[in-house]
Amino acid sequence: MNYCSDCGGRLVNSIPAGDDRLRQVCPACGRVHYQNPKLVVGCIPLWKERASGEERILICKRAIEPRLGYWTLPAGYLENGETAAQGAARETLEETGAEVVDLAPYRMYDIVHVHQIYFIFRARLEAASFHPTKESAEVKLIAESQIPWDEIAFPVIQKTLEDYFRDRPTGRFPFAVGEITERLK
Amino acid sequence: MNYCSDCGGRLVNSIPAGDDRLRQVCPACGRVHYQNPKLVVGCIPLWKERASGEERILICKRAIEPRLGYWTLPAGYLENGETAAQGAARETLEETGAEVVDLAPYRMYDIVHVHQIYFIFRARLEAASFHPTKESAEVKLIAESQIPWDEIAFPVIQKTLEDYFRDRPTGRFPFAVGEITERLK
Numbered sequence: 470m471n472y473c474s475d476c477g478g479r480l481v482n483s484i485p486a487g488d489d490r491l492r493q494v495c496p497a498c499g500r501v502h503y504q505n506p507k508l509v510v511g512c513i514p515l516w517k518e519r520a521s522g523e524e525r526i527l528i529c530k531r532a533i534e535p536r537l538g539y540w541t542l543p544a545g546y547l548e549n550g551e552t553a554a555q556g557a558a559r560e561t562l563e564e565t566g567a568e569v570v571d572l573a574p575y576r577m578y579d580i581v582h583v584h585q586i587y588f589i590f591r592a593r594l595e596a597a598s599f600h601p602t603k604e605s606a607e608v609k610l611i612a613e614s615q616i617p618w619d620e621i622a623f624p625v626i627q628k629t630l631e632d633y634f635r636d637r638p639t640g641r642f643p644f645a646v647g648e649i650t651e652r653l654k
Numbered sequence: 655m656n657y658c659s660d661c662g663g664r665l666v667n668s669i670p671a672g673d674d675r676l677r678q679v680c681p682a683c684g685r686v687h688y689q690n691p692k693l694v695v696g697c698i699p700l701w702k703e704r705a706s707g708e709e710r711i712l713i714c715k716r717a718i719e720p721r722l723g724y725w726t727l728p729a730g731y732l733e734n735g736e737t738a739a740q741g742a743a744r745e746t747l748e749e750t751g752a753e754v755v756d757l758a759p760y761r762m763y764d765i766v767h768v769h770q771i772y773f774i775f776r777a778r779l780e781a782a783s784f785h786p787t788k789e790s791a792e793v794k795l796i797a798e799s800q801i802p803w804d805e806i807a808f809p810v811i812q813k814t815l816e817d818y819f820r821d822r823p824t825g826r827f828p829f830a831v832g833e834i835t836e837r838l839k
Contacts, residue, residue, distance in 0.1 A: 470659040470660070471659065471660060471661070471662070472657055472658065472659050472660070472661070472662035473657065473659075474655040474656065474657050474658070474659045474665075474687070475655070475656060475657070476656070476657070477656065477657035477662050480659075487788060490733075502659070503731065504734055505692050505693065505731055505732055505733065505734065506693060506732050506733075506734055507690050508690065508691060508693055508771060546688065546690055547690055547691050547771070548675075548690065548691075549689055549690065549691055549766075549769045550766060550769075551766065552764035552766060552833055553762065553764055553771060553831065554764075554831065574762065574829060574830075574831050577738065577759065577773075579737035579738055579739075581734075581735060581736065581737060584734045584735075586693060586732070586738060588762075603672060643828075643829075644759060644828075644829035645759075646738065646739065646759050648737055
């Protein structure tokens with residue numbers, strides 16, 4: 470940030486009265502421009518095969534940077550005007566064409582070095598209906614044995630999948646908070 | 655927002671290519687200025703009386719607007735450079751002078767109309783050590799029977815306290831997500 474979004478004045482770095490850290494402040498109008506982490510919301514979309522009763526996970530191959538060509542779970546920035554669960558369902562629809570229901574909170578991951586908090590739900594697909602999108606070159610339902618572990622886009626997605634497959638045999642999915650300190654190679 | 659924080663140009667409202675909603679866009683440099691909800695992190699600071707073994711909750715009376723003079727739990731905006739739990743502990747220290755440990759995720763509340771997400775932990779006071787601060791005119795440890803229900807600052811704090819006292823007799827505190835649609839009177 471260089472300019473004040475309110476008055477257009479040049480910003481300076483200073484510690485406002487009563488504060489304890491450097492902020493971007495506008496000397497012209499006095500406005501303090503705080504920077505805060507952003508919430509990324511997403512889900513693990515789950516589908517039970519009608520014939521076998523086996524569970525499948527919907528994953529998508531990124532058609533955009535960063536990490537174009539790598540596999541991920543649907544997730545994106547929470548928007549104003551929606552709840553976290555609504556945002557996760559919207560991102561899933563945008564990235565995979567699939568509709569999810571029964572969103573249950575599963576993991577929150579702090580990723581301090583990129584100023585992001587990931588909040589991931591478990592969710593159920595109402596139908597095995599999905600398709601490639603502008604953001605996803607390929608979308609598919611796969612079994613645990615088919616997860617492309619060497620081609621997962623982000624450490625937070627890898628961790629979430631590992632957590633999920635560790636919990637699944639127990640049939641219990643308690644919510645937990647974790648931290649991602651690993652950086653992309 | 656009126657001006658571009660990158661180049662100082664006048665912003666206009668338009669739907670960027672590939673997007674589906676109005677954003678504030680800079681025609682001069684092309685930057686899109688997204689607005690996203692902010693995360694507020696806080697906790698329920700708990701203390702066990704040495705003599706009786708009874709539990710007390712640390713609450714604080716707001717010394718600042720909004721809701722000056724009303725009671726609340728320590729909470730505030732998550733900052734860049736910290737995890738949600740670190741932010742909740744920092745806010746508790748800033749607002750009450752108390753140090754909390756063993757933070758356990760308890761509630762997330764979407765407050766869509768103010769573009770906020772509250773994330774509240776349960777936490778343990780290591781000592782019954784606290785004091786008034788710039789933000790809190792009064793800080794005290796109280797029993798459930800002493801909660802000033804008619805003087806709670808925000809609906810999200812009232813809901814969190816109600817949730818907590820409903821769970822406490824069971825000894826189980828499962829994480830849950832809720833939504834606050836009530837506005838301040």
